[in-house]
Amino acid sequence: MAVKATVQRQQVTLEAVARHAHVSRQTISNALNAPHRLAPDTLARAKRAIDTLGYRPNQAARSLRTQSSQLIGFRIEPDRDGINGAVLDRFLHALCEAARLEDYHLLLFTATDDASEIGGYDELLRERAVDAFVLSSTHLGDARTRWLADRSLPFVTFGRPWGEQDHRHAWVDVDGAAGTEAAVEHVIRHGHRRVAFVGWPPGSGVGDDRHAGWLRAVLAHGLAQRGLAVRGEDGIESGRTLAASLLGLEQPPSALVCASDSLALGALRAVADRGLVAGRDVAVVGFDDTPVAMAMEPGLTSVRQPVEKAASAIVRLLAERLTGAHVPPAGELIIPTLIERSSS
Amino acid sequence: MAVKATVQRQQVTLEAVARHAHVSRQTISNALNAPHRLAPDTLARAKRAIDTLGYRPNQAARSLRTQSSQLIGFRIEPDRDGINGAVLDRFLHALCEAARLEDYHLLLFTATDDASEIGGYDELLRERAVDAFVLSSTHLGDARTRWLADRSLPFVTFGRPWGEQDHRHAWVDVDGAAGTEAAVEHVIRHGHRRVAFVGWPPGSGVGDDRHAGWLRAVLAHGLAQRGLAVRGEDGIESGRTLAASLLGLEQPPSALVCASDSLALGALRAVADRGLVAGRDVAVVGFDDTPVAMAMEPGLTSVRQPVEKAASAIVRLLAERLTGAHVPPAGELIIPTLIERSSS
Numbered sequence: 062m063a064v065k066a067t068v069q070r071q072q073v074t075l076e077a078v079a080r081h082a083h084v085s086r087q088t089i090s091n092a093l094n095a096p097h098r099l100a101p102d103t104l105a106r107a108k109r110a111i112d113t114l115g116y117r118p119n120q121a122a123r124s125l126r127t128q129s130s131q132l133i134g135f136r137i138e139p140d141r142d143g144i145n146g147a148v149l150d151r152f153l154h155a156l157c158e159a160a161r162l163e164d165y166h167l168l169l170f171t172a173t174d175d176a177s178e179i180g181g182y183d184e185l186l187r188e189r190a191v192d193a194f195v196l197s198s199t200h201l202g203d204a205r206t207r208w209l210a211d212r213s214l215p216f217v218t219f220g221r222p223w224g225e226q227d228h229r230h231a232w233v234d235v236d237g238a239a240g241t242e243a244a245v246e247h248v249i250r251h252g253h254r255r256v257a258f259v260g261w262p263p264g265s266g267v268g269d270d271r272h273a274g275w276l277r278a279v280l281a282h283g284l285a286q287r288g289l290a291v292r293g294e295d296g297i298e299s300g301r302t303l304a305a306s307l308l309g310l311e312q313p314p315s316a317l318v319c320a321s322d323s324l325a326l327g328a329l330r331a332v333a334d335r336g337l338v339a340g341r342d343v344a345v346v347g348f349d350d351t352p353v354a355m356a357m358e359p360g361l362t363s364v365r366q367p368v369e370k371a372a373s374a375i376v377r378l379l380a381e382r383l384t385g386a387h388v389p390p391a392g393e394l395i396i397p398t399l400i401e402r403s404s405s
Numbered sequence: 406m407a408v409k410a411t412v413q414r415q416q417v418t419l420e421a422v423a424r425h426a427h428v429s430r431q432t433i434s435n436a437l438n439a440p441h442r443l444a445p446d447t448l449a450r451a452k453r454a455i456d457t458l459g460y461r462p463n464q465a466a467r468s469l470r471t472q473s474s475q476l477i478g479f480r481i482e483p484d485r486d487g488i489n490g491a492v493l494d495r496f497l498h499a500l501c502e503a504a505r506l507e508d509y510h511l512l513l514f515t516a517t518d519d520a521s522e523i524g525g526y527d528e529l530l531r532e533r534a535v536d537a538f539v540l541s542s543t544h545l546g547d548a549r550t551r552w553l554a555d556r557s558l559p560f561v562t563f564g565r566p567w568g569e570q571d572h573r574h575a576w577v578d579v580d581g582a583a584g585t586e587a588a589v590e591h592v593i594r595h596g597h598r599r600v601a602f603v604g605w606p607p608g609s610g611v612g613d614d615r616h617a618g619w620l621r622a623v624l625a626h627g628l629a630q631r632g633l634a635v636r637g638e639d640g641i642e643s644g645r646t647l648a649a650s651l652l653g654l655e656q657p658p659s660a661l662v663c664a665s666d667s668l669a670l671g672a673l674r675a676v677a678d679r680g681l682v683a684g685r686d687v688a689v690v691g692f693d694d695t696p697v698a699m700a701m702e703p704g705l706t707s708v709r710q711p712v713e714k715a716a717s718a719i720v721r722l723l724a725e726r727l728t729g730a731h732v733p734p735a736g737e738l739i740i741p742t743l744i745e746r747s748s749s
Contacts, residue, residue, distance in 0.1 A: 137497070137501050139502075140494075140495050140498040140499070144696050146494075147696070150490075150494045151484050153481070153497075154481060155484070157481050157513050157514070157515050161514065161515050166512050166513060166529075167512070167514075169497075169510060169511040169513055170501070170505065171498075171501050171502050171505050297700065333702075352488050352695070352696065353696055353697050353700045356488065356641065356700075356701075357700075
């Protein structure tokens with residue numbers, strides 16, 4: 062029984078305490094860290110809820126609030142194939158520059174998955190003070206944002222909360238759907254009427270978003286969509302196979318809008334495999350405007366994520382949260398830019 | 406006169422004090438930070454020299470030695486065209502992983518040139534403790550290594566000291582000459598007898614090193630070299646122009662060994678411009694094995710820098726220096742790997 066009580070106590074979250082007291086999470090946080098900010102009756106109500114539920118705030122998280130290290134923790138992902146990692150590397154450079162303008166530096170750490178990333182936060186909080194965290198690659202059922210929110214730690218994500226159940230936090234994201242939509246509009250302007258989509262398997266927030274933009278634009282123009290969306294693993298060979306299946310249709314598409322430059326690179330090869338010329342016979346558009354898109358000949362038209370804008374917005378949101386003022390969760394969608402080259 | 410004396414005092418370096426006392430720099434450093442390590446007469450000699458020359462060690466640098474932040478400062482360079490920055494981004498990921506194994510994290514900062522990078526060190530030392538620095542992109546007359554050495558700060562560079570006058574410090578580098586040499590040996594094995602070099606203008610340590618490897622291998626095989634080395638700015642268009650001049654010779658080369666993947670990409674285009682096929686009519690080899698080299702069709706043979714090995718060696722050298730023991734300057738050259746693809 063004693064064991065069970067202990068377990069229950071550890072699972073009490075800040076949010077549960079806030080709900081119990083009918084106040085905001087920030088109010089509970091203030092009751093713990095800045096009681097002078099609260100009216101006496103609010104403070105009393107918050108404290109009662111904290112005691113009733115047996116909430117024990119993370120000690121490290123509290124000390125975090127009381128000192129400033131001017132450091133932002135950021136988990137760097139492992140080096141990938143160099144194509145898909147490119148946008149995150151661009152973001153890292155941009156984040157470092159943006160942080161600099163607010164007198165912050167980045168503290169980098171590595172992790173292999175969500176659980177070890179959370180372990181990394183925990184360790185950083187115990188070892189030394191970082192003021193805040195920036196997270197990238199949010200995904201459905203993201204355990205990291207919940208963990209940080211439960212401890213009232215200031216953080217902003219590059220990537221929105223994707224699931225209904227995911228915690229609503231401060232985020233900045235690039236509007237992927239607007240990107241694929243712009244790609245479809247672009248090829249329609251160049252006379253294409255059968256526009257296909259080559260994307261990732263359903264179930265990833267980012268992938269479904271890019272699919273949704275294609276579908277929205279195609280339907281808005283009254284064009285066919287049935288059988289024109291093919292989806293599979295990311296990668297050049299996968300893109301080649303997926304695009305080949307489209308080009309082999311009885312009524313093949315004349316334009317291929319792809320969810321990544323890797324897939325688009327594969328699509329370019331599938332086009333060449335059939336003796337066709339990209340940009341003349343079939344339009345191909347990629348996503349992320351990686352160095353590879355620029356270096357291709359013909360150059361690959363691609364959707365570019367404005368990571369500099371995203372990084373600035375993230376640091377601004379973070380700075381607001383670090384003033385200690387009550388700031389509600391906020392999200393900001395940034396519209397990407399289509400970089401037109403000769404593949405379309 | 407008073408002004409002049411002050412100026413002179415500020416310019417006194419640790420090295421000058423060491424020379425004056427006929428002891429090592431480490432001894433002077435110990436006299437300031439760990440006097441118990443020195444024999445009484447050595448300590449007295451060191452102190453006399455410090456007083457005579459009026460040497461004033463950087464206060465922040467001294468406090469740096471007395472506490473451990475487990476942070477390594479690293480300047481991240483601005484995002485470049487994505488091709489030439491790729492190897493440094495790979496290095497950053499590898500350095501973060503290697504540091505992790507020794508319980509270090511990276512603190513990232515930005516700078517636009519050597520002077521502002523030095524400003525960054527100074528600021529980091531004043532603001533908070535970092536234990537050490539890792540530097541990339543060493544070059545002739547590097548002011549950064551001198552500045553750090555004068556303050557007895559622990560640092561290791563990814564890149565060797567290039568100039569005769571440059572400070573001898575701890576470094577790890579990839580043997581670029583061995584890379585281009587391997588590229589020449591590779592094309593010779595495939596029957597090529599006229600092997601040209603496409604590189605950067607003379608005067609850069611890295612560029613001259615890659616040129617030297619080509620020359621060494623060509624001479625070792627008794628092959629022609631006169632007129633077969635063309636050098637210009639980095640970049641795809643530059644590579645195209647340089648390679649075109651070689652292919653337009655009365656006796657054109659049948660193999661082009663390039664100092665970068667950007668130049669090699671341009672060379673591939675120059676080959677195609679003449680209606681030739683890379684890998685069949687003309688062999689092309691790049692350097693750095695960037696994502697672009699992998700994504701090309703035909704794939705570009707390229708020299709790959711083992712940045713993981715370099716990062717591990719750097720963290721090891723750094724850890725040795727952070728134990729406080731006297732460690733002489735050490736350098737380690739890592740042999741790169743040729744990744745063979747169909748362009749050669």
